[in-house]
Amino acid sequence: MFTPSWVGHKKALEALRKNYSVWTNALTLPLYNRNSVSGLLKWLVVLTLHSISLLSLPFILVLGFSMKAYTIFLSDDVKKMKQYKQDLQTIYAKLKDIEDQDEYKRRLKEEIAKVKPF
Structure with a gap:
C-alpha cells in the first residue's frame, strides 16, 4: 500500500x-x-x-x-483482464475433453502461462 x-x-x-x-x-x-x-x-x-x-x-x-x-486494476488493466477471461474460457472449452486429470492439469497450466497478462 x-x-x-x-x-x-x-x-x-x-x-x-x-x-x-x-x-x-x-x-x-x-x-x-x-x-x-x-x-x-x-x-x-x-x-x-x-x-x-x-x-x-x-x-x-x-x-x-x-x-x-x-x-493495479485501472482502465488499461481492465481491458487486459477481460481479454484474459475470454482466453480462459476458450482454453477450458478446448481442454474439456481430456479425461486424465494429470494431463488436464499439465496442459491447463501450460496454456494459462501463454495467455497470462501480468
Whole structure:
C-alpha cells in the first residue's frame, strides 16, 4: 500500500476516485460476514493502514504519483483482464475433453502461462 509509483496525473486521479468510492465497502465488510475476534482485529489493522494510505493520495496526486497497490486494476488493466477471461474460457472449452486429470492439469497450466497478462 505505501509504495509510491509514478503513473501520471490521469491515472493517479482515477486511482484516487476508485479507491475513495469503495472505502465504504471496507467499512461495512464485517457486517456481512461472520467474523472471529482475531478476524476483526486483523480487519481493524488493515482498515487503519488502508485509511492512512488513502489520506496520502491527494498529496501525492499533485506530483502524478499514486500508491502502487491502488493502480493495479485501472482502465488499461481492465481491458487486459477481460481479454484474459475470454482466453480462459476458450482454453477450458478446448481442454474439456481430456479425461486424465494429470494431463488436464499439465496442459491447463501450460496454456494459462501463454495467455497470462501480468
